[in-house]
Amino acid sequence: MSISFLLLIIAVIGVAGYLFGSWRANALAGGKLSSLHSRPGYYGSFVAIWSVLPALVVMLVWIIASPIYISSTVRGGFPEEVKATSQAEQNLAYNMIGAISRGLNTLSAEEREAMFADSATARTVLAAKGVPLAADPAPYMLTSADDLNRMTKASGTFLSILVIVAALAGAFVSYRAIAPKFRARNRVEGVMLVSLIAASSIAILTTVGIVASMATEAIHFFNMVPAWEFFFGTTWDPRFAAAGATASSGQFGLIPLLAGTLYIGFVAMLVAVPVGLFAAIYMSEYASRTVRSVAKPLLEVLAGIPTIVYGFFALITVGPFLRDISAQLNGLVTGNYASFIQAQSVLTAGIVMGIMLIPYVSSLSDDIITAVPRALRDGSLGLGATRSETIKRVIMPAALPGIVGALLMTASRAIGETMIVVLAAGVAARMQLNPFEPMTTVTVKIVNQLTGDLEFTSPQTLVAFALGITLFVITLCLNIYALYIVRKYREQYE
Known part of the structure; x- marks a missing residue:
């Protein structure tokens, strides 16, 4: 059966x-x-x-x-x-x-x-x-x-x-x-209470399980490769020694991957935060009900598009467009029509990822701004402040803790993105400041190291868990810092 x-x-x-x-x-x-x-x-x-x-x-x-x-x-x-x-x-x-x-x-x-x-x-x-x-x-x-x-x-x-x-x-x-x-009601409610506690514990237990599994395998990796070589190494080249050797000849430097992750995420936030935040302010404070009822659902459609589609969009449209535009600009200035922006670059990945993140910023910020009590708006306007002054000096400070949380979620989403980076920024692990050149991120290399028929006994495979636990720590630090900022501004406002 x-x-x-x-x-x-x-x-x-x-x-x-x-x-x-x-x-x-x-x-x-x-x-x-x-x-x-x-x-x-x-x-x-x-x-x-x-x-x-x-x-x-x-x-x-x-x-x-x-x-x-x-x-x-x-x-x-x-x-x-x-x-x-x-x-x-x-x-x-x-x-x-x-x-x-x-x-x-x-x-x-x-x-x-x-x-x-x-x-x-x-x-x-x-x-x-x-x-x-x-x-x-x-x-x-x-x-x-x-x-x-x-x-x-x-x-x-x-x-x-x-x-x-x-x-x-x-x-x-x-x-x-x-x-x-x-006492049937007491018995039923007791069972339901236990069920609710169990359901609320799933997230905690899942987090503990994920961290424990990653940490265990990461410890095995650090037994093979010194931690200081991983965290402070500037070269990513995970090769193996010749047959019969006892150690890996590869170099597992985290710095190039971390630099690419933060760089691409920073460019994406530069695109997503201003556009998303201004859109949220317009829809919550200036737009009519008709405009809001049409514009907000259309904007949120972006959140439902699969990331692989954004990757294709970057690879086929945005990357070639930036490359051709740079060639035209270079030709007008120097007469040499060679492009200085590669089709796969930090800029391409950052722009497309920023477009993907716009609905996260706008939707969350719109809900937070709308939740500010109406009495604060009326009081500020009644004292003679203009609408823009009310937004800047009353509404935004009141909504700032929630907006910081929205931006934190957006940053975490940017750090964890993979498909857009693979197609729009390449897989080259390198350290450079030119946004027109390709770079890669930690998540891309995690996928690369775990692709294929591999056993979890070599540094080349186990390094993926070290990269994963590193991303977890980065996200945890972002959360702690966000809590600090939220509490600081909340105390100043209250």
Whole structure:
């Protein structure tokens, strides 16, 4: 029985539990609901919760524990010469056994008999069923695949039985617990409170998990490459030493990548912040309702465009346009029509990324400015200030903490952008101040280092985690600094 069908059965039992629980509460009340501690819906919800919750817990535990037990059992049946090999070779053998096991489900009785008779025949039969193998399977693999297939089917059967029994048992016990004085509302609200706490903890636990995973692999990288070479190195050239060497000959300098990240982000903010902020001020303070109802949705459409589309726009339109314009200007001044702006450059990536960030700045700033109390505007205008003076001296100081938060979100978005940089700024890790030349960012190199069939055992791969934890620290510092600025200006305004 599939997991989706089991979930459907659990949902049906839960709905039935709700209906029967509500009906029983109404029957016990005898038409006098005041005799019940809670409303009938709470009794139904109580039965539904305890019909669904135990079944889901059983399913989750079984899904986690069963594969571990099956894998341990199958690996325990390996021949001694296989157990003596490395863990990687054992994993490769287990993966092949898993592929054979999946192929067994599609074979007829005659094909199974032929497959178990000869390894070469087994490979041919499985390939005909869409399960290609890299080599002829060893005899023990066929036996282990049969055991794996049998245990997997048995596990699915036991899971179905346990889940249905748990759901029915929970429904029966909770249904019998219904009584006029039973505190169903307290029980239901307690479960909902726990659910809300769990939901609010997901973000924290996810952040902790991300940081822990990155930090663990980054520590492995720093055991191979000194931290000072990474953080203060000025050359990015992650090569490997010749075969047989014990260390990498590559250079993993962070400075060129960090410089490109900050440079491109700075250019993007130069484009996005003035345009977005002025647009927000116009739409919140000057535009009529008709103009605002049309202009704001059109502006926010930019936020829904995929970043890869912006990358194509930069590669095909903006980059060649800047290159041709620079060639024309150079020709008018010097007579040499060579372009001084490359199609892939910091300027190209910054302009296109800034266009992408405009709706983030404008929409968030517009909402923040609109939230400033109307009394502040009326008081300033009543004292004789003009509309522009009111905006500069009253509204903007009041909205400044929120605007700083909006700009922080925009900066974080700019730092984490990848596709626009790949297509508009290139992948060259270099240090230079000319915005007309290509550079690259940390995120681009993370993608490059994790592209391909690589093992997480070399500095070339592990450096991606060091780059990731560096980006996390940069974002954290931006948040801390933003909090400082917000508190400072808030105290001055209050």
